[in-house]
Amino acid sequence: QVQLVQSGAEVKKPGSSVKVSCKASGGTFSSYTISWVRQAPGQGLEWMGRIIPILGIANYAQKFQGRVTITADESTSTAYMELSSLRSEDTAVYYCAVVLPHDSGWFDPWGQGTLVTVSS
């Protein structure tokens, strides 16, 4: 059963960038699609984008186009989400999740989440 472990909490200045990692274990990384979802404090879930590592293809929600970059390193079974031009509204917990059954479906399992705080 695949497990996802994310990098630790980050504090960033407005205008900077953040890169969050998501390491998979217990499965075949190249066979998975990984999505990224964020959750602002006290708010709901918001899909940001996904990557299909075996194809090297990433797709992004329109809201984040041009500001988010999702990549994957098959050699380390790790996916990354980089968000640039940070503003206070980007303060949130960022989750990665495996997409099942293939590249379009439900999310299971999820990483533990990474809190990103944007503050001057």
Place this chain on the structure above:
Amino acid sequence: EIVMTQSPATLSVSPGERATLSCRASQSVSSNLAWYQQKPGQAPRLLIYGASTRATGIPARFSGSGSGTEFTLTISSLQSEDFAVYYCQQYNNWYSFGQGTKLEIK
């Protein structure tokens, strides 16, 4: 973008009673709908996919129904551990989530 609307925003139910949560899609998503449970400080947990299939390890008191634009999550006899926030998600056309229903103890 498909907009998912959940109702009610908050539901107060006593332990042992039945809870019924609703989710509506702005256009048909067929049966491409999932339900998640989230407790404070935790990541969401998959409960239901394909509108009605329970995920591995999910108790039988959780059931999902519906297709097209109207969906329901039913918890037949509430246990203390079921009080949480529940989200629906469509995966028919990319992905979008409802705003959540908070299930609280009455």
